[in-house]
Amino acid sequence: MDDPVQETITVDLHDMAHGGEAVGRLEDGRAIFVAGGIPGEKVEVRLVREKKRWARGELVSVIEASEDRVTPPCPFVGDCGGCQWQHIALPRQRTLKREIIAGQLGHLAGLADAQVEETVGVGDEDGFGYRNHVHLSVDEAGQTGYYRSGSREPVPVDSCLLLHPLLREWQEKLPPLPGAHRVELRAGTRTFQRLAMFRGYIEESAGEESYQRGIPLGRAGEGELTEMVGVERYRISSKSFFQVNTDGAEKLVELALEMLDVDDSTTVMDAFAGVGLFSIPLGRVASKVWAVERHPAALRDLRHHAEKMKDKIHIVGTEMQDAFTQLPGRVDRVLADPPREGLTESVVEGILGLQPEKIVLVACDPASLARDAKGIIEGGYQLERVVPVDLFPHTYHIEAVALFGRGLGEE
Numbered sequence: 001m002d003d004p005v006q007e008t009i010t011v012d013l014h015d016m017a018h019g020g021e022a023v024g025r026l027e028d029g030r031a032i033f034v035a036g037g038i039p040g041e042k043v044e045v046r047l048v049r050e051k052k053r054w055a056r057g058e059l060v061s062v063i064e065a066s067e068d069r070v071t072p073p074c075p076f077v078g079d080c081g082g083c084q085w086q087h088i089a090l091p092r093q094r095t096l097k098r099e100i101i102a103g104q105l106g107h108l109a110g111l112a113d114a115q116v117e118e119t120v121g122v123g124d125e126d127g128f129g130y131r132n133h134v135h136l137s138v139d140e141a142g143q144t145g146y147y148r149s150g151s152r153e154p155v156p157v158d159s160c161l162l163l164h165p166l167l168r169e170w171q172e173k174l175p176p177l178p179g180a181h182r183v184e185l186r187a188g189t190r191t192f193q194r195l196a197m198f199r200g201y202i203e204e205s206a207g208e209e210s211y212q213r214g215i216p217l218g219r220a221g222e223g224e225l226t227e228m229v230g231v232e233r234y235r236i237s238s239k240s241f242f243q244v245n246t247d248g249a250e251k252l253v254e255l256a257l258e259m260l261d262v263d264d265s266t267t268v269m270d271a272f273a274g275v276g277l278f279s280i281p282l283g284r285v286a287s288k289v290w291a292v293e294r295h296p297a298a299l300r301d302l303r304h305h306a307e308k309m310k311d312k313i314h315i316v317g318t319e320m321q322d323a324f325t326q327l328p329g330r331v332d333r334v335l336a337d338p339p340r341e342g343l344t345e346s347v348v349e350g351i352l353g354l355q356p357e358k359i360v361l362v363a364c365d366p367a368s369l370a371r372d373a374k375g376i377i378e379g380g381y382q383l384e385r386v387v388p389v390d391l392f393p394h395t396y397h398i399e400a401v402a403l404f405g406r407g408l409g410e411e
Helices: 090-109 165-173 204-212 246-260 279-283 296-309 345-353 366-378
Strands: 008-016 022-025 031-034 042-050 054-064 133-138 144-147 154-156 180-188 193-200 217-219 224-229 232-237 267-271 288-292 313-316 333-336 358-363 381-390 399-406
Touching: 008 031, 008 054, 008 090, 031 042, 090 366, 090 381, 133 154, 133 165, 165 180, 165 193, 180 224, 193 224, 204 217, 224 246, 232 279, 232 296, 246 279, 246 333, 246 358, 246 381, 246 399, 267 279, 267 345, 279 288, 279 296, 279 313, 296 313, 333 345, 345 366, 358 366, 366 381, 366 399
Parallel strands: 031 054, 193 217, 267 288, 267 333, 288 313, 333 358
Antiparallel strands: 008 022, 008 042, 022 031, 042 054, 133 144, 133 180, 144 154, 180 193, 224 232, 358 399, 381 399
16 A cells, blocks of 8 residues: 655656656665656655655656756646656657667666667657647546546646647637547548547537537547558558557658568568558568458558559458468568567567568567567577657657567578
């Protein structure tokens, strides 16, 4: 049981944790985690939670501020749980993200000397206006917004700086929607298409008011839009996953294709293929692509995109761990873009069994990246490159693209 303590103490912050909180040390040696801090600062904190090996502190004041501390431009910072790092200058955010990835690779994969490249930024210089997809909470009065940090309490937010202008315009125009449980907005930022959907129940008059404001509301799960990534046009059904940062998605594709180094004699397996973000451009240059995806909506979109490339792209519509019996005994390259939890041991084992010359892993969680890297390296591969890509500025979330090559004597 947590101890209800309220005393304030002074702490020197020296590191940034994987979850986005700054880290210091208490006099007894325990780590203390402080949201809103920056490594290098001296802060006053109130102890709000204590455990045997760690504690959590609430920032009371900054005694000695970092030169990278900035004033957040968003008026909702402190209440809304959407952005954790608006108080940190963007270049320092990207340095911290690189350090977090390197730290996780050292801690979980035993790669203390992993050479992680500088974080690649995409989009606007200020790091705002990038999200093409958002889920909004709805309070009892029907006001939309986000959740308070660490809780399910709705916080009304009528204008979010992270949203692409197409979505921010709609967010600012949304009428109250009492009875709705959630509102979802999506945009094709390069096709100028938009979707607005809700869960729950709303009065007909509220739907009409939304329509009059230029926002046709549909039920969650209905509709589709298209988006351009590079020269490719993707159909994205409302239930399909797609990267929330279109510029970032383009950079991921660019890096993955560069690392895979594919030509018309190369065979590739695309694991967790989704709607085909990587499979389609790979199909234009590779000899053969096996695209594995099990989510029904994404699978329909993937089949739609691959329709004119049936001779190059073979779709395997099943869970990844069950797909290996439907794949050839060996492929030249493997690309994997798994969900946040990463690859399972059985999937790593299956990938290793394909004996690819190169494996490219697109990871959205540094800890998962490190765990998967450990398994791949134990299978005879070397980590050759790690490139962080800042798909989520002003938050602690980070994407990374990692290249593994066969170790010496493994060819």
